[in-house]
Amino acid sequence: MIRKTRVLFATRFAEMAEYRAEVIIWMLSGTISLVMMLVWMAQAAAAPGGQIGGYDGSEFATYFLSVWLVGQLLVVWVGWELDFMIRQGTLSPRLLCPMDPMWAEYAAHVAERFVRIGPMLVLLAIFAWLSGASFTREWWAYPVALGLCILGFTCRFLYEYSLGLLAFWTESSTAFSEVAWLLYAALGGLFAPLAFYPQWVQNIAVWTPFPYMLGLPAQLLAGKATLGQAGFGALILFGWVVLFWFVRLAVWRLGLKKYGAVGA
Amino acid sequence: MTRYLRLIRIFTGATISAQLEYRANFIGAVLSSLGQVGVALLAIGVLFGQGIDTVGGWTFREALLVTGFFILTEGFIAVFVQPNMSRIAEAIRTGNMDFTLLKPLDAQFSVSTRYLNVLRVPDLLIGLGLIVYAASALTITPGGVLIAAVLYASALTIVYCIWLALSTTAFWFVKTQNVAELFNGIFGAGRFPVTAFPLPVRFALTFIVPIALITTVPAQAMTGRLSPALAVTSPLLAAGLFAVTRWFWLRAVASYTSASS
Numbered sequence A: 001m002i003r004k005t006r007v008l009f010a011t012r013f014a015e016m017a018e019y020r021a022e023v024i025i026w027m028l029s030g031t032i033s034l035v036m037m038l039v040w041m042a043q044a045a046a047a048p049g050g051q052i053g054g055y056d057g058s059e060f061a062t063y064f065l066s067v068w069l070v071g072q073l074l075v076v077w078v079g080w081e082l083d084f085m086i087r088q089g090t091l092s093p094r095l096l097c098p099m100d101p102m103w104a105e106y107a108a109h110v111a112e113r114f115v116r117i118g119p120m121l122v123l124l125a126i127f128a129w130l131s132g133a134s135f136t137r138e139w140w141a142y143p144v145a146l147g148l149c150i151l152g153f154t155c156r157f158l159y160e161y162s163l164g165l166l167a168f169w170t171e172s173s174t175a176f177s178e179v180a181w182l183l184y185a186a187l188g189g190l191f192a193p194l195a196f197y198p199q200w201v202q203n204i205a206v207w208t209p210f211p212y213m214l215g216l217p218a219q220l221l222a223g224k225a226t227l228g229q230a231g232f233g234a235l236i237l238f239g240w241v242v243l244f245w246f247v248r249l250a251v252w253r254l255g256l257k258k259y260g261a262v263g264a
Numbered sequence B: 001m002t003r004y005l006r007l008i009r010i011f012t013g014a015t016i017s018a019q020l021e022y023r024a025n026f027i028g029a030v031l032s033s034l035g036q037v038g039v040a041l042l043a044i045g046v047l048f049g050q051g052i053d054t055v056g057g058w059t060f061r062e063a064l065l066v067t068g069f070f071i072l073t074e075g076f077i078a079v080f081v082q083p084n085m086s087r088i089a090e091a092i093r094t095g096n097m098d099f100t101l102l103k104p105l106d107a108q109f110s111v112s113t114r115y116l117n118v119l120r121v122p123d124l125l126i127g128l129g130l131i132v133y134a135a136s137a138l139t140i141t142p143g144g145v146l147i148a149a150v151l152y153a154s155a156l157t158i159v160y161c162i163w164l165a166l167s168t169t170a171f172w173f174v175k176t177q178n179v180a181e182l183f184n185g186i187f188g189a190g191r192f193p194v195t196a197f198p199l200p201v202r203f204a205l206t207f208i209v210p211i212a213l214i215t216t217v218p219a220q221a222m223t224g225r226l227s228p229a230l231a232v233t234s235p236l237l238a239a240g241l242f243a244v245t246r247w248f249w250l251r252a253v254a255s256y257t258s259a260s261s
Helices: A002-018 A020-029 A032-046 A057-073 A078-088 A091-096 A101-131 A141-165 A174-188 A199-205 A210-221 A227-258 B002-019 B023-048 B060-094 B097-102 B107-113 B118-135 B142-168 B177-191 B199-208 B211-223 B228-254
Strands: none
Touching: A002 A020, A002 A101, A020 A101, A020 B177, A032 A057, A032 A101, A032 B023, A032 B177, A057 A101, A057 A141, A057 A210, A078 A091, A078 A101, A078 A141, A078 A174, A091 A101, A101 A141, A141 A174, A141 A210, A141 A227, A174 A199, A174 A210, A174 B023, A210 A227, B002 B107, B002 B118, B023 B060, B023 B118, B023 B177, B060 B097, B060 B107, B060 B118, B060 B142, B060 B177, B060 B211, B097 B107, B107 B142, B107 B228, B142 B177, B142 B211, B142 B228, B177 B211, B199 B211, B211 B228
């Protein structure tokens, strides 16, 4: 089991390291939080007192750079991968392996994080220096935020996987992945800290996993969330992970029965 | 000329009937279009919801005009530009470009007009609807609308030229989807009036990557506060870019040696 994991991870890491130039471009193209950072910073600078909603320019910079960082760790493209594999029939040889193809995809995503992390920290340092962001000095916030990121990533991976599997029925499932991204972006806090949203949006958001996977770890890094909030968020995320685990399993089993219509 | 128009009609018919095969995906695409506009409105609504009257000197309705142009342009890219441009690299890699070049047709014309993504047409309607809605509460002159239309046509030319230039690099680099990805990332800044950004960024968005000319300038023309200098810049840049990309394309085709050689 351990050997299997190691081989799986090592091969996927080698594969992802091939794409290192692309990984940097993918990182640079996820700019929405950076765009929002610039807009909010300019707004804070123009506002009386230099503050909006209790955030000054450098606090906005810290929040949005943290969101950018967390967002980089949560990147998931498995929906597109499955859409392609099912449509083209390249899923078939994978089914012959004595292992659920999900694990190969999961390993690829995790391996990609290790390719990403070096250039990511360099970019983060440059952005932080340019924008005057300052991250929290509480050491515990970093491991806790990382833990939330791992949970959040797993959660996102599982629901994107389930959505990708819809390609068994619809020929193409990328539009569903796009809708999921929009929810994630809107409710996760990509455009503003969640507290800035209208109350009714906040009331909906707290029931979804999104604020806990993106906004909460970012707030921890910015020194604006407590350990208690992190624990509460982790519990809710864990619940969603368990739920999506079973959803994924159910969709997979139903889908396999349906599979065979295309490319096989 | 009429031959080219007739071809556009044939291409359009063929691509639409091919896409109507995938009906279930259409529901997803409509949902995604609606989500897109919801998110765009949320981004701008949250900003104005903090007791702010103007962002970079633009009122809510005026900023909404910019968002409308942004969504319309995203729709234009998704419907007309991306489906064609993303296939250039593919055609070069597989050698299918040979067939395009052999046809008695201008090759740039056929690679630019062959495909359409009908699923994203709702984006165009939503963008237009948002522009009309935003404009209905503003004082707009017919002259302003006319100038805006001309400037927006230049904006679309600029978008097409940037995409074509990026895709043409496929003749040398084979893989280009990622460059397109990068363009989309930077283009995201176009959802806000360019004056909402800090000065150095504003400069970059106007002169280095002309995002400002694509969404902010047509909106400025509609509200009648466009400086004559910018009004001239946009068409001039569009014409210049078109000439340069045309030259670049011809050079790329001349250096093409087919796949496998």
